[in-house]
Amino acid sequence: MARAVSTRRKTLNTALAGTLGFLMFFPILWILILSFKTEEDAIRAPLEVLFNSGWTTESFATVQARSDYFKHFSNSVIISVGSTFLGLLIAIPAAWSMAFVPSKHTKNVLMWMLSTKMLPPVGVLVPIYLLFRDTGLLDSRLGLTLVLMLINLPIIIWMLYTYFKEIPGEILEAARMDGATLREEIIYVLTPMAIPGMASTVLLNIILAWNEAFWTINLTAANAAPLTAFIASYSSPEGLFYAKLSAASIMAIAPILIMGWFSQKQLVRGLTFGAVK
Amino acid sequence: MSTKASRSAARLMISPAVLLLLGWMLVPLLMTVYFSFLRYNLLSPGATPFVGWENYYWFVTDPSFQAAVVNTLVMVGGILAITTIGGIALALLLDRPMFGTGIIRIMVIAPFFVMPTVSGLVWKNMFFNPVNGIFGNIATSLGLQPIDFFGQYPLASIIFIVSWTWLPFATLILLTALQSLDQEQLEAAEMDGAGWWSRFFYIMLPHLARAITVVILIQTIFLLSVFAEILVTTNGGPGTSTTTLTYLIYVSSLLQFDVGMGSAGGVIAIILANIVAIFLMRMIGKNLDA
Numbered sequence: 193m194a195r196a197v198s199t200r201r202k203t204l205n206t207a208l209a210g211t212l213g214f215l216m217f218f219p220i221l222w223i224l225i226l227s228f229k230t231e232e233d234a235i236r237a238p239l240e241v242l243f244n245s246g247w248t249t250e251s252f253a254t255v256q257a258r259s260d261y262f263k264h265f266s267n268s269v270i271i272s273v274g275s276t277f278l279g280l281l282i283a284i285p286a287a288w289s290m291a292f293v294p295s296k297h298t299k300n301v302l303m304w305m306l307s308t309k310m311l312p313p314v315g316v317l318v319p320i321y322l323l324f325r326d327t328g329l330l331d332s333r334l335g336l337t338l339v340l341m342l343i344n345l346p347i348i349i350w351m352l353y354t355y356f357k358e359i360p361g362e363i364l365e366a367a368r369m370d371g372a373t374l375r376e377e378i379i380y381v382l383t384p385m386a387i388p389g390m391a392s393t394v395l396l397n398i399i400l401a402w403n404e405a406f407w408t409i410n411l412t413a414a415n416a417a418p419l420t421a422f423i424a425s426y427s428s429p430e431g432l433f434y435a436k437l438s439a440a441s442i443m444a445i446a447p448i449l450i451m452g453w454f455s456q457k458q459l460v461r462g463l464t465f466g467a468v469k
Numbered sequence: 470m471s472t473k474a475s476r477s478a479a480r481l482m483i484s485p486a487v488l489l490l491l492g493w494m495l496v497p498l499l500m501t502v503y504f505s506f507l508r509y510n511l512l513s514p515g516a517t518p519f520v521g522w523e524n525y526y527w528f529v530t531d532p533s534f535q536a537a538v539v540n541t542l543v544m545v546g547g548i549l550a551i552t553t554i555g556g557i558a559l560a561l562l563l564d565r566p567m568f569g570t571g572i573i574r575i576m577v578i579a580p581f582f583v584m585p586t587v588s589g590l591v592w593k594n595m596f597f598n599p600v601n602g603i604f605g606n607i608a609t610s611l612g613l614q615p616i617d618f619f620g621q622y623p624l625a626s627i628i629f630i631v632s633w634t635w636l637p638f639a640t641l642i643l644l645t646a647l648q649s650l651d652q653e654q655l656e657a658a659e660m661d662g663a664g665w666w667s668r669f670f671y672i673m674l675p676h677l678a679r680a681i682t683v684v685i686l687i688q689t690i691f692l693l694s695v696f697a698e699i700l701v702t703t704n705g706g707p708g709t710s711t712t713t714l715t716y717l718i719y720v721s722s723l724l725q726f727d728v729g730m731g732s733a734g735g736v737i738a739i740i741l742a743n744i745v746a747i748f749l750m751r752m753i754g755k756n757l758d759a
């Protein structure tokens with residue numbers, strides 16, 4: 193039973209929350225503004241920037257022309273999408289079997305998979321670095337795709353598992369009774385019902401892989417560097433280029449911001465391993 | 470009702486995932502442990518003799534190790550305090566009736582999706598820079614001396630930047646938990662004359678306890694590995710004032726090429742992370758009815 197709330201109260205809440213929300217969002221808004229300014233304008237006082245300077249898209253063009261931005265952008269796309277779908281390929285059968293043919297080990301297996309996620313990356317940095325160096329995977333998109341697939345695999349399996357669990361097993365049994373093979377059962381019965389869950393799993397994992405900044409920085413150089421590593425190269429101060437840094441940053445975070453907004457709800461489930469829904 | 474055939478099929482289907490994760494966990498782990506007992510520097514090729522606990526001894530007695538442990542604790546503790554308390558406050562606020570819930574929520578959540586290198590560089594240059602940054606500009610226009618944040622308060626600046634990323638995460642999870650609270654329970658308490666504070670302490674906070682624990686534990690796992698924000702802003706400095714354990718191990722392994730020392734540090738980091746992990750696993754395990 194909802195209580196009647198006075199409009200005045202509601203307006204007050206809106207003003208307070210709106211102000212806080214705006215403050216949190218402000219840094220993103222600010223680089224969006226700076227990315228459309230010239231370098232000279234971008235370092236002027238904030239009020240000058242806002243009310244006393246023109247708009248230009250030259251920073252975006254310069255970033256691309258000078259540093260081959262789209263190579264890094266496509267590296268990010270290939271690595272994050274590639275690792276997610278590769279992970280999905282391995283995770284779907286695993287999650288299926290644990291959700292629908294559980295054994296007494298299932299819980300332990302799930303917990304163990306989760307525990308691999310707790311291994312701090314820095315603890316295995318040296319061996320992975322050396323293995324990559326010796327196998328030629330250092331600074332390759334393939335190597336990075338594999339690493340990101342492996343670090344996100346437990347999350348993918350867990351998310352799929354919690355979604356699959358919500359599908360009533362009776363439906364699958366009915367299909368089996370009607371003579372569906374295992375393959376048919378997965379393709380024609382399970383998949384259509386699991387598509388929303390799979391979509392949000394894919395979304396969250398692309399986000400996580402896109403923003404991963406430990407392995408991507410440490411295992412790449414010029415060749416396979418995705419945007420995280422590319423943006424990091426702006427930290428060497430050969431003079432500060434605010435407008436170009438802003439333009440590069442905006443292009444790097446925009447796709448993920450949009451995807452993230454769509455996957456808010458699933459984010460909670462995925463990042464808490466189903467502990468909060 | 471599963472048949473014998475579907476059982477063995479199930480085992481077959483789960484094995485790629487199990488084998489991959491097992492390999493991913495065991496191979497590097499064993500290598501780290503093995504390397505940690507060798508004198509092994511990539512800059513001095515040749516023999517890599519077994520040296521027992523020497524690496525551990527040097528790693529632990531190095532003054533920068535003690536600094537790194539303190540910095541790590543201060544950083545993780547500071548961020549946890551800010552994001553948990555701030556997250557509860559924000560979640561309570563966002564749970565209230567208001568106009569434009571959707572757009573406000575989007576603005577609050579947005580920082581979580583900003584990659585660490587971008588948030589580090591943007592805060593460092595556009596806000597904290599004493600000459601061209603916004604904070605410096607505001608200070609100057611008020612006739613105050615601008616603050617050199619990374620020079621004077623380096624660790625606090627890092628805490629601030631990382632908290633900006635994780636506050637949305639805490640808020641989002643606590644808000645989700647708050648929305649599952651039975652409204653009638655709150656109304657009943659209100660009718661019985663319970664004020665806002667007693668409703669908060671006796672109904673809302675106990676209801677949120679689980680979610681708060683999850684937020685703290687999961688953030689701890691991620692925060693122990695904070696790396697890129699430090700790399701692009703302070704490089705661990707000035708001195709060792711922002712060197713965390715993760716960063717220290719990165720410096721000894723990939724900058725000083727000391728495989729043995731880096732591995733010894735890695736083993737220590739794994740042990741520390743596992744202590745946290747055990748608590749987290751218990752929490753999640755309790756919730757799992759497999």
